[in-house]
Amino acid sequence: MSNLVILGAQWGDEGKGKITDFLAKKADYVVRYQGGDNAGHTVELGEQQYKLHLVPSGILNPGKPCVIGNGVVVNPASLVREIKYLNDLGVSTDSLIISDRAHIIFPYHIEIDRLEEEDRGDLKIGTTIKGIGPCYRDKIERSGIRMCDFENRSSFEKTLRHNIRKKNDLIVKYYGCDPLDEDSMVKEYMSHMESVYRYVTDTNVVMRDALKKEAKILFEGAQGTLLDIDYGTYPFVTSSHPTTCGISAGAGVNPYRLEKALGVVKAYTTRVGKGPFVTELDNEIGDWIRERGHEYGTTTGRARRCGWLDMVMLNYSAEINGFSSIALTKLDTLSDLEILKICVAYKLDGEIINYFPASLETLSRCEPIYIELDGWKLDDVVKAKTYNQLPKNARLYVEKIEELLGLPADIVSVGPKRGETFTRKELF
Ligand code: GDP
Ligand code: IMO
Ligand code: MG
Numbered sequence: 476m477s478n479l480v481i482l483g484a485q486w487g488d489e490g491k492g493k494i495t496d497f498l499a500k501k502a503d504y505v506v507r508y509q510g511g512d513n514a515g516h517t518v519e520l521g522e523q524q525y526k527l528h529l530v531p532s533g534i535l536n537p538g539k540p541c542v543i544g545n546g547v548v549v550n551p552a553s554l555v556r557e558i559k560y561l562n563d564l565g566v567s568t569d570s571l572i573i574s575d576r577a578h579i580i581f582p583y584h585i586e587i588d589r590l591e592e593e594d595r596g597d598l599k600i601g602t603t604i605k606g607i608g609p610c611y612r613d614k615i616e617r618s619g620i621r622m623c624d625f626e627n628r629s630s631f632e633k634t635l636r637h638n639i640r641k642k643n644d645l646i647v648k649y650y651g652c653d654p655l656d657e658d659s660m661v662k663e664y665m666s667h668m669e670s671v672y673r674y675v676t677d678t679n680v681v682m683r684d685a686l687k688k689e690a691k692i693l694f695e696g697a698q699g700t701l702l703d704i705d706y707g708t709y710p711f712v713t714s715s716h717p718t719t720c721g722i723s724a725g726a727g728v729n730p731y732r733l734e735k736a737l738g739v740v741k742a743y744t745t746r747v748g749k750g751p752f753v754t755e756l757d758n759e760i761g762d763w764i765r766e767r768g769h770e771y772g773t774t775t776g777r778a779r780r781c782g783w784l785d786m787v788m789l790n791y792s793a794e795i796n797g798f799s800s801i802a803l804t805k806l807d808t809l810s811d812l813e814i815l816k817i818c819v820a821y822k823l824d825g826e827i828i829n830y831f832p833a834s835l836e837t838l839s840r841c842e843p844i845y846i847e848l849d850g851w852k853l854d855d856v857v858k859a860k861t862y863n864q865l866p867k868n869a870r871l872y873v874e875k876i877e878e879l880l881g882l883p884a885d886i887v888s889v890g891p892k893r894g895e896t897f898t899r900k901e902l903f
Contacts (some may be wrong), residue, residue: 477734478692479903481802483699483717484738484792486746488772488779490804490888491739495532495695497886497896501903503690504540505533505683508725510697511548511580511610512557513603515773519891523564526773529554530571531695534561535868539702542678545576546715546725548610548874549622549633551667553580558671570705573671574678574727575623575760579637583642584609590650600711601748603774612712622675625668635661643731668692679727686732690903694722694733699790708835711750719796737885737902738798740789742872745779747772751839754818768808783816783845786879791831793880800902803873806865807895810853815872818843819879848872850862856889862897865889 479498483489496518499505512528518535519525524537529549531541543549584606591609592599602608613619618638624631636657643654685692698717701707706718718807723730725834732858743764746752755761761781764770770779792798809815820829821841832838851866859865865873865887885900 477689478694478728480696480719480722480733480736482695482696482719482736482738482796482798483702484740484789484796484798484801486700486701487697487699487717487743488515488737488745488747488770489699490802491696492518492527492532493757493804493888494737494739494886495693495889498518498537498693498895498903499533499539500691501531501691502539503533504542504681504685504692506542506544506692506694506726507531507547507697508544508694509546509717509721510713511605511607512550512553513605513607513713513774514697516695516697517773517891519521520893522644525561525564525566525841527590528557530557530561530568533693533695534566534568534571536566539629540570540572540593540681542681542726543571543573543577544666544678544726545574546605546721547574548580548614548715548716549573549671550606551671553605555667555670565854571674572676572678572681573622573674575621575675576698577622578610578614578619579621579622579668580606580610581638581664582606583639583646583655584613586646586652586655587642590646590652594650599749605774608714622672625672625675627659628665631668632661632665635664646890653867655689682727686728692728693903694726700790700795703795706791706795708750708838711748711835718744725787735799735902736796738789738793738796738801738882740801740803740876742803742809743768743776743784745770746890747775747777747779751835752780753787753838753841754843755780755820756783760812763812764808783818783843784876785818785843786876787821787829787831789880790829798882799887800883800900801876802879802888803876803884804888806873807853807856807889809872810851810856810869812850815848815850816845817848817875817879819846820844834850846875848875859889862887862899865897
């Protein structure tokens with residue numbers, strides 16, 4: 476098997492970055508295919524923490540070709556910053572490759588994201604204000620600007636000026652705000668584009684050649700299944716497909732070549748932003764998990780909402796994505812709790828259901844039905860050098876999830892570092 480897809484099974488922040496970095500040593504390519512710098516993937520190597528937003532997490536393996544596919548929306552200012560951040564930490568970005576078909580995020584997308592959020596009032600989505608939704612909207616309505624457009628500098632500038640004027644019209648007339656400064660934006664973004672354009676190429680050709688030579692490709696998802704524009708808790712979602720279906724559209728690889736999908740599952744559930752959350756712990760246990768698990772957003776620093784593991788949601792996620800197995804992360808975080816709960820079904824208007832409702836109004840009426848498991852001690856987790864050395868109750872927790880999901884946990888992660896990872900079956 477030569478291709479492996481890594482996907483978030485919940486609402487993002489499952490530890491995709493850590494798992495991608497862990498598996499990247501065996502891959503020939505690491506490919507991002509959707510989202511933008513709304514993603515925040517943290518990887519820890521030794522004492523150093525790396526926070527990645529656009530650059531694939533394979534970059535910490537020197538020389539590894541890392542592809543930003545056509546389905547990603549790229550803010551060149553943010554990419555320039557991230558490249559500098561990595562280079563300053565001694566990480567080379569020479570192996571970065573950006574699709575010429577990727578759409579570009581400009582400051583007007585960010586400003587409109589911010590204004591729309593304000594305008595929504597109580598119906599606020601809680602976006603990262605990175606301009607993601609407005610940029611994908613332009614792509615779909617066919618007014619976006621792509622990386623390849625920079626080949627012809629003068630027509631790029633002309634289209635950019637045209638778009639700025641149109642967006643300023645909206646900003647001034649509808650929102651009653653000051654217009655963005657056209658000349659300074661053009662100057663700044665022409666310069667950022669000059670910096671990133673050296674990485675731009677036709678990544679379809681790169682992928683085609685990789686497939687031809689049976690190279691090993693690792694696809695790194697951003698966000699998570701429940702943030703998918705179609706399958707997630709709409710409208711409290713992102714504007715792309717963080718699910719398997721997004722890969723062929725966003726990476727230039729046909730779906731028949733995608734072989735295995737690894738769902739990254741956090742041992743409990745977290746969510747940033749708004750929207751219903753059936754197993755949410757709006758109490759001292761939730762607060763305890765947040766502190767123990769450092770559950771604060773990598774991109775925005777917001778406190779993540781925390782709750783028990785939800786198998787109704789995970790089974791839904793596994794079906795949509797076709798997971799072949801899972802990587803269970805942050806098992807260590809749950810240590811020292813006396814009792815752990817796992818939601819195995821929902822109760823809706825007195826009836827037991829085990830499907831994930833589309834309507835948020837229905838979902839918010841669902842009550843979790845839990846099973847309880849005994850806890851274990853952190854000291855015993857820290858001592859373990861193999862999966863089998865984990866405390867018995869920790870293994871029972873993992874094995875209960877496997878049973879409820881009908882899938883093996885091929886990877887179990889017990890800390891943020893590469894070494895704190897147990898591989899139970901080689902995936903790649
Ligand atoms: P991503 O967006 O899915 O890549 O996840 P984030 O990086 O946003 O959030 C996961 C956080 O948990 C990061 O700070 C990781 O370093 C950390 N992490 C990943 N796996 C583990 C684990 O098994 N245990 C602990 N304690 N931390 C982990
Ligand atoms: P990673 O890749 C968690 C959430 C936002 C908001 C919704 C829409 O680190 O897992 P957007 O800015 O995308 O329009 O916001 O999606 N969101 C994430 N939540 N992890 C992420 O990425 C996220 N990216 C977006 O909080 O609720
Ligand atoms: Mg994250």
